[in-house]
Amino acid sequence: MSGFWDNIDFVRDELQKVNKIIKRKVRCSEKTIESALIDIFDNNGKMLRPGFVILAASFGEYDSDKMTQIAAAVEMFHNATLIHDDILDDSKIRRNMKTVQEKYGKEAAVLIGDFLLSRCMSLLTVCDQVDTIKGVIRSMERLSVGEINQMMTKKRTDVSINSYLKRIAAKTAILFSLSFFIGAVESRCSKDIANRLKKIGFDLGMAFQIKDDILDLIGDRTFGKSIGHDLMEGIYTLPVIYALRHDKELEEILSSDKIEDLNYLIDRIIKNGGIEYSEGLAKRYTSKALKNIETLPNNSSKLVLKEIALQLAERKY
Numbered sequence: 001m002s003g004f005w006d007n008i009d010f011v012r013d014e015l016q017k018v019n020k021i022i023k024r025k026v027r028c029s030e031k032t033i034e035s036a037l038i039d040i041f042d043n044n045g046k047m048l049r050p051g052f053v054i055l056a057a058s059f060g061e062y063d064s065d066k067m068t069q070i071a072a073a074v075e076m077f078h079n080a081t082l083i084h085d086d087i088l089d090d091s092k093i094r095r096n097m098k099t100v101q102e103k104y105g106k107e108a109a110v111l112i113g114d115f116l117l118s119r120c121m122s123l124l125t126v127c128d129q130v131d132t133i134k135g136v137i138r139s140m141e142r143l144s145v146g147e148i149n150q151m152m153t154k155k156r157t158d159v160s161i162n163s164y165l166k167r168i169a170a171k172t173a174i175l176f177s178l179s180f181f182i183g184a185v186e187s188r189c190s191k192d193i194a195n196r197l198k199k200i201g202f203d204l205g206m207a208f209q210i211k212d213d214i215l216d217l218i219g220d221r222t223f224g225k226s227i228g229h230d231l232m233e234g235i236y237t238l239p240v241i242y243a244l245r246h247d248k249e250l251e252e253i254l255s256s257d258k259i260e261d262l263n264y265l266i267d268r269i270i271k272n273g274g275i276e277y278s279e280g281l282a283k284r285y286t287s288k289a290l291k292n293i294e295t296l297p298n299n300s301s302k303l304v305l306k307e308i309a310l311q312l313a314e315r316k317y
Contacts, residue, residue, distance in 0.1 A: 146170025
C-alpha cells in the first residue's frame with residue numbers, strides 16, 4: 001500500500017485489514033492466477049476507493065468486519081477493471097511493473113480479471129441493502145459503456161469535450177461515487193447523507209481523472225506511468241481535445257497517424273492552453289466536492305475528506 005493514508009490512523013489501520021482480506025481471497029489452486037494477483041496487490045497503489053468506503057461508513061454505524069470486506073471488494077473490482085483496461089490498451093507497464101497481459105498474455109489476463117471479479121462478488125454477499133447491489137450493477141454497466149466509447153473514439157480528432165466528460169464519468173467517477181455510496185448505505189446513513197457522499201465521490205472522481213490525463217502528458221516517469229501513452233494510442237483526453245480546437249497543425253499530425261516527436265506534440269498542447277484549461281476544470285470539480293463536504297455532519301472524517309480532496313488536486317502522480 002502506498003503512503004497516501006499514512007497520516008490518517010483510522011483509515012490506515014482499516015486498510016491493513018483490507019489488505020489481509022484481499023491476500024486471503026486471491027489464493028487459488030491455479031498458481032498462475034494466484035501469482036499474478038499477489039504481484040498486483042503487493043504493489044496496489046493509493047487504495048483510494050477502499051479508503052473512501054471506510055470514510056463514508058464512518059458517517060453512520062461503523063462495523064469494521066463488514067466495511068473492510070466491502071472495501072476489499074471495491075479494491076478488487078477496481079483492479080479487475082485495470083487488468084481488462086490494460087488488455088484493451090495493450091499497456092506494458094503499470095505502477096513500475098509489467099502488466100498482467102504483458103507477463104502472462106492477453107488470454108490469461110482476461111481470465112485472471114474475471115477470476116478477480118468473481119472473488120469480489122463473493123465478498124459483497126455481506127451487503128444487506130438492495131441499493132448497494134443496484135449500484136454495483138449500474139457501475140459495471142457504465143464502466144463497460146465508457147470503455148466501448150473510448151474504443152470507438154480512438155484516433156478521432158473531432159471528439160467533443162462533452163463526450164470526453166461522459167467517458168471519464170463512466171470509467172472513473174462512477175467507481176469513486178460507488179465507493180462513497182456503498183459505505184454510506186451499508187452503515188445506515190440517511191438517504192440525504194448517502195446521496196451527498198455519492199455526489200462528492202463523483203466530483204472527486206472527475207477531478208482525479210482529469211488530473212490523471214494531465215499527468216499522462218507532463219507527469220514524472222519515476223512514478224510508474226509512461227508519458228504520452230494515451231496520446232500515442234490515439235486516446236485523446238481533455239488537454240488534447242482542447243488544444244485541437246486551436247491548432248490545425250496538431251490536428252493534421254494526429255490525423256496522419258505519424259507521430260514522430262512526442263515532445264513536440266506535448267509542447268503544442270501546452271502552448272494552445274490544453275493543460276491550463278484542464279487544470280481549471282479539475283479545480284472546478286474539486287471546488288464542487290469541497291462545497292458539498294462542508295454540508296456534511298461535523299466529525300473527524302469530514303476534516304479528512306477536505307484534506308484528501310486538496311491532496312488529490314495537488315498530486316504529482
